[in-house]
Amino acid sequence: MNPAAFRWATALLSLAFSGAGEAAPEMLWRQLEPENTVFMELPQGRVVIELNPVFAPKTVARFQLLVQSRFYTGLGFYRVIDGFVAQGGDGSDLGELSESPLIDAEFEIDWSDALPFVAAQKPDLFAAETGFIDGFASARDQEEKKVWLTHCPGVVAMARNDDPNSSRTDFYIVIGQAPRYLDRNLNIFGRVVDGMEIVQQIARGPEENNGVFQDDISSTRIRSMKLLSEFPAEDQAGIFIMDTSSKAFARLLDERRKRKQKFFHQQPPKVLDVCQVPVATRYGQ
Amino acid sequence: MNPAAFRWATALLSLAFSGAGEAAPEMLWRQLEPENTVFMELPQGRVVIELNPVFAPKTVARFQLLVQSRFYTGLGFYRVIDGFVAQGGDGSDLGELSESPLIDAEFEIDWSDALPFVAAQKPDLFAAETGFIDGFASARDQEEKKVWLTHCPGVVAMARNDDPNSSRTDFYIVIGQAPRYLDRNLNIFGRVVDGMEIVQQIARGPEENNGVFQDDISSTRIRSMKLLSEFPAEDQAGIFIMDTSSKAFARLLDERRKRKQKFFHQQPPKVLDVCQVPVATRYGQ
Numbered sequence: 001m002n003p004a005a006f007r008w009a010t011a012l013l014s015l016a017f018s019g020a021g022e023a024a025p026e027m028l029w030r031q032l033e034p035e036n037t038v039f040m041e042l043p044q045g046r047v048v049i050e051l052n053p054v055f056a057p058k059t060v061a062r063f064q065l066l067v068q069s070r071f072y073t074g075l076g077f078y079r080v081i082d083g084f085v086a087q088g089g090d091g092s093d094l095g096e097l098s099e100s101p102l103i104d105a106e107f108e109i110d111w112s113d114a115l116p117f118v119a120a121q122k123p124d125l126f127a128a129e130t131g132f133i134d135g136f137a138s139a140r141d142q143e144e145k146k147v148w149l150t151h152c153p154g155v156v157a158m159a160r161n162d163d164p165n166s167s168r169t170d171f172y173i174v175i176g177q178a179p180r181y182l183d184r185n186l187n188i189f190g191r192v193v194d195g196m197e198i199v200q201q202i203a204r205g206p207e208e209n210n211g212v213f214q215d216d217i218s219s220t221r222i223r224s225m226k227l228l229s230e231f232p233a234e235d236q237a238g239i240f241i242m243d244t245s246s247k248a249f250a251r252l253l254d255e256r257r258k259r260k261q262k263f264f265h266q267q268p269p270k271v272l273d274v275c276q277v278p279v280a281t282r283y284g285q
Numbered sequence: 286m287n288p289a290a291f292r293w294a295t296a297l298l299s300l301a302f303s304g305a306g307e308a309a310p311e312m313l314w315r316q317l318e319p320e321n322t323v324f325m326e327l328p329q330g331r332v333v334i335e336l337n338p339v340f341a342p343k344t345v346a347r348f349q350l351l352v353q354s355r356f357y358t359g360l361g362f363y364r365v366i367d368g369f370v371a372q373g374g375d376g377s378d379l380g381e382l383s384e385s386p387l388i389d390a391e392f393e394i395d396w397s398d399a400l401p402f403v404a405a406q407k408p409d410l411f412a413a414e415t416g417f418i419d420g421f422a423s424a425r426d427q428e429e430k431k432v433w434l435t436h437c438p439g440v441v442a443m444a445r446n447d448d449p450n451s452s453r454t455d456f457y458i459v460i461g462q463a464p465r466y467l468d469r470n471l472n473i474f475g476r477v478v479d480g481m482e483i484v485q486q487i488a489r490g491p492e493e494n495n496g497v498f499q500d501d502i503s504s505t506r507i508r509s510m511k512l513l514s515e516f517p518a519e520d521q522a523g524i525f526i527m528d529t530s531s532k533a534f535a536r537l538l539d540e541r542r543k544r545k546q547k548f549f550h551q552q553p554p555k556v557l558d559v560c561q562v563p564v565a566t567r568y569g570q
Contacts, residue, residue, distance in 0.1 A: 082482040083438060083563065107551065125410045125556050153368060153462050164550040175485075177438050177561045178462060181544060181553035197367040197489040200460075204482040259466060265449040266392065268466035271410050276462045278368070 027248040029240035029282065030135070034229035036060070037239060038067060038190070041223040042202065047195035048239065048281075049156055052136055054115075055149050056106040056189035059158055059167065063189060066100065066169060067225045076219030077202045081211035083176030086202045087159055088222065089169050105164040106187045108148035111140055115147060116245035120253055120274040126150075126180040130274035132244035136191060137274045139183065149188040152178045152275035154199075156190035173199055178275040193241060193281045242279050253277065310532040314525035314567065315420070319514035321345070322524060323352060323475070326508040327487065332480035333524065333566075334441055337421055339400075340434050341391040341474035344443055344452065348474060351385065351454060352510045361504030362487045366496035368461030371487045372444055373507065374454050390449040391472045393433035396425055400432065401530035405538055405559040411435075411465040415559035417529035421476060422559045424468065434473040437463045437560035439484075441475035458484055463560040478526060478566045525567050538562065 036051040053060040066072060066089075077088035091100070115133050117140065122129040127139035130150065137155075140147040149155065155174045158167035167187050192199060202220040205211035213219045228236055242249055256277060259268050321336040338345040351357060351374075362373035376385070400418050402425065407414040412424035415435065422440075425432040434440065440459045443452035452472050477484060487505040490496035498504045513521055527534055541562060544553050 082485065105550070121410070125406070125558065126554050162547045177558065179561060180558065181541075181561075183553070184551040185549055185553070200367065200485040256466075262447045264470055265390070266469040268468070268470070269411050273410065273462065273465065276464060276466075 025247040025251060027252075028243035028246035030243045032193070032228070032239045032241065034231075034236055035064065035227055037228035038063075038225055039228060040072075040195075040225045042198055042220060043223065044201045044220075045195060045198040047198050048193050049190045050135070050193045050241070051190045052134070052149065052188070054134070055109055055136070055138075056187050059103050059106050059187045059189040062100070062103055063171075064227060067227055068230065070224070071100070071169065072222050072225045074221055074223075076213070076216070076221045078205070078219050079172075079210070079212045080175075080202055080205045080219070081207075082204045084174075084179065084211070085172040086175050086199060086220075087170060087172035088219075089171045091169055100169050102165055103158060103167040103187065105167075106189070107164070107184045108146045111142065111145045111147045117147070118244055118250055118253065120277065121272045124274065126183060130272075132249070132274070132277075132279065135193075135241045135244050135279045137277075139274070146184075148184050150178070150274060151180055151182045151186075151188070152191075154192040154196050155188050156192065157182075158187040158189065160186065175199060175202070178273075180275075193239065238284050240282050240284060242281075244279060310536060312533040312537075313528035313531035315528045317478070317513070317524045317526065319516075319521055320349065320512055322513035323348075323510055324513060325357075325480075325510045327483055327505060328508065329486045329505075330480060330483040332483050333478050334475045335420070335478045335526070336475045337419070337434065337473070339419070340394055340421070340423075341472050344388050344391050344472045344474040347385070347388055348456075349512060352512055353515065355509070356385070356454065357507050357510045359506055359508075361498070361501070361506045363490070363504050364457075364495070364497045365460075365487055365490045365504070366492075367489045369459075369464065369496070370457040371460050371484060372455060372457035373504075374456045376454055385454050387450055388443060388452040388472065390452075391474070392449070392469045393431045396427065396430045396432045402432070403529055403535055403538065405562065406557045409559065411468060415557075417534070417559070417562075417564065420478075420526040420529050420564045422562075424559070431469075433469050435463070435559060436465055436467045436471075436473070437476075439477040439481050440473050441477065442467075443472040443474065445471065460484060460487070463558075465560075478524065523569050525569060527564050527566075529564060534564075 032050055038049040040047040051060045072089055075089055077086045078090055079087040117131045117133050119131040124130040128141045130139045137150045137152045139150050151174055153174050156171055159170040159172055160166040205213045257270050257272050317335055323334040325332040336345045357374055360374055362371045363375055364372040402416045402418050404416040409415040413426045415424045422435045422437045424435050436459055438459050444455040444457055445451040490498045542555050542557050
């Protein structure tokens, strides 16, 4: 291990606080609700998804039903484009045409002062303002009085066709540079909180066919999907997410914005890409 | 295959032109120079890197030497953080302290009107202006008269410690959301033009250790690295990159900026993230 390289690692990525003398606020953590936590088992390992019923209540309710009915067991990621999305969950994959009803558009919600919004960037390239709400990257427009979740890596959303209200069972996970142009156009209903390195191992489809597999044997298949609330109480892991409304998180944002480390020969602009801020997950009691 | 999902695929990703009646300009392609093309063989497959001697002449010359001397054979990616970078190429990995000399900082170059810059976004969040030069995402500041390559997914750059002139042999590949705050602070000298899906399979290091493997057996190792020019002439594949200075590429940027497809219920802002524009690669004669 090259010590120089290690210093680079610590200089750039440390989440530790390095305030000048003042006591750093302690990070607070929020425990995931078991009914809004999905364990998706892939051949390579487990992916944990947090659902967001505040922004997409109907989509979350439907997804919970589909998970509980084991709809997704055995279905593949049939359209996977490196740097863009991994899309799966089509029932016709196993020869059954889904009878699952259509889901209404849930692209944005009305702004409310009760939402625990912490600002990241104003203005942002794609929105008047970005920030975090309950660990989710989001954007808001105070003139329009609207707020929505943004398409960052790890976001889970429902696919649809041209009709805004045409989502059914197919979902996608963003696996590359944030496709922010999709914001306010799709039902984002969750995000991967653990196992993105597993998601990155999902087999990519053929480029010449727009990432869509033409056979049924090459795609990565979902072994099972289960809500955490379906496990016996004693087996329910405690999963915690950084509390993005805490002072410590605001300070973390500020430190990423200012980049005072000696490493920086040229001071970066004091801006933040909301999709480039890690919100950590930990397991515990 | 769900036809709805397929329509979504084609609506969002088609690179085909859909001009209203007018003849679309044909895409032009630029052939890679064999001496600036690196084949990196990983256990999972081949990764093709294009070197950029215009922006990083000293770094490219050194990297070509290291590749030709087979320095990287057997070395691992010893620090891999999902969503950030895969870093490898430390000689001490195999018990040898590298004697390779330090490389000067090559963070930016002077602007020249001879550079084939095509604009993507002005202003950008992190720079006065972004665009493409010879297939590479770049940014420029016309007041400062400087231009530089930007940290997009697939970018290959030299690691260093706090000293700007301390790069040696360790390099990293960006594998997640563009860490644009690193722009103008590191020697970007290439980009992955094929095989990012292979790069995404590089084993991630332990999170609690900042992605750094503590043993030598868990990291993904480089089987070999070779310049395309080292292969016999008859074995040299023709690799072509979209000519980003062509009219067809400018039109592609414009179509991505305007997003006229019926799919968009809400018109996205007319902006482009330079790191979210695919520049295609093809093999041929």
